Amino acid sequence: MTTESASTPDASGLTSDSAVYRTLLESTRAIPWKIDWASKRFAYIGPQIEGLLGWRADSWVGVEDWAMRMHPDDRDHVVNFCVAQSQAGVDHEADYRALTKDNGYVWIRDVVHVVRNGQGEVEALVGFMFDITERKKTEEKLLALQKELEALSFKDGLTNIANRRQFDASFALEWESARNHGLSLSVLLLDIDFFKQYNDLYGHVQGDRCIADIARTLSLALDSPRDLVARFGGEEFVVLLPQTDLSVAVKVAERCQRLIRKQAIVHAQSPHEQRVTVSIGVGTITPSGQLKPCDFIEAVDRQLYAAKSNGRNRIETLQAPA
Numbered sequence: 001m002t003t004e005s006a007s008t009p010d011a012s013g014l015t016s017d018s019a020v021y022r023t024l025l026e027s028t029r030a031i032p033w034k035i036d037w038a039s040k041r042f043a044y045i046g047p048q049i050e051g052l053l054g055w056r057a058d059s060w061v062g063v064e065d066w067a068m069r070m071h072p073d074d075r076d077h078v079v080n081f082c083v084a085q086s087q088a089g090v091d092h093e094a095d096y097r098a099l100t101k102d103n104g105y106v107w108i109r110d111v112v113h114v115v116r117n118g119q120g121e122v123e124a125l126v127g128f129m130f131d132i133t134e135r136k137k138t139e140e141k142l143l144a145l146q147k148e149l150e151a152l153s154f155k156d157g158l159t160n161i162a163n164r165r166q167f168d169a170s171f172a173l174e175w176e177s178a179r180n181h182g183l184s185l186s187v188l189l190l191d192i193d194f195f196k197q198y199n200d201l202y203g204h205v206q207g208d209r210c211i212a213d214i215a216r217t218l219s220l221a222l223d224s225p226r227d228l229v230a231r232f233g234g235e236e237f238v239v240l241l242p243q244t245d246l247s248v249a250v251k252v253a254e255r256c257q258r259l260i261r262k263q264a265i266v267h268a269q270s271p272h273e274q275r276v277t278v279s280i281g282v283g284t285i286t287p288s289g290q291l292k293p294c295d296f297i298e299a300v301d302r303q304l305y306a307a308k309s310n311g312r313n314r315i316e317t318l319q320a321p322a
């Protein structure tokens, strides 16, 4: 058995240590590479690259091969970022989609170390490419799930329309916008009449169905994309009408009642032709800072209460002072 010193060249011209390092480098899952900074050419790239992307190691000649084998959507910002960091002599890492020989893409994390010479000038870049496709897929799934959850958290489960939280958020934004631009906004509060009797008569499940049907009908009554109908709670709904004056808001309220009448949901104990009806409070305001948003909603709620006490199946209105 022969023993070699650390720097004795073997038959291939490599010292035993560098042969060991090469074996180590070429048996890791991470793909090592080196670029000569002056010529911008690959001095080395691990043969594992072929297994990952399909391109032979000797086809990686210059940095343009690296750039051209990158997803077009990633190319500019990744190349610009890496060049700027390298010029500044800063170690860095970048994620991008690398093109495979069979026209697919693999997510790569490139971890780059800048090598300087004795004068502190950039001499070479060395790095490792890691396959992070699985991690990216998981990240994308989590992101999609998060978006779905966010959307769900603004939706009412029974009716599929916006929930109170969505209304509160939209109302706060629209109030600010109306105040900044000196514009009016209107709110409708709607409540199903004699709903306790409806539940008692037809059961809670049928009651739920009725609430969902009314929600669907109210959605049909709106025509501007900024209008919003939300479930305010229980058998109560709210409609937000930005940039809308009282006369138009009343027309929308009348349309809601008309569509619900057309739907003709039977309610044997209702004095209004034995059909389900709604009472509506309507309020319009040009916010100015005097009245708080919650005071305005309370004022509209008082109109709803008036509609109830004046016989139900009615609309009561309020033009709030600015």
Ligand SMILES: Nc1nc2c(ncn2[C@@H]2O[C@H](COP(=O)(O)OP(=O)(O)OP(=O)(O)O)[C@@H](O)[C@H]2O)c(=O)[nH]1
Residues within 6 Å of the ligand: 158, 191, 192, 193, 194, 195, 196, 197, 199, 203, 204, 205, 206, 207, 208, 211, 233, 234, 235, 308, 312
């Ligand atoms: N099925 C069902 N019933 C609900 C839901 N939320 C609230 N309710 C019922 O709605 C009824 C509301 O009753 P009240 O507040 O007395 O109102 P009302 O009977 O409609 O009387 P007026 O509004 O004065 O006409 C109650 O019986 C609640 O249990 C729901 O999600 N599903």
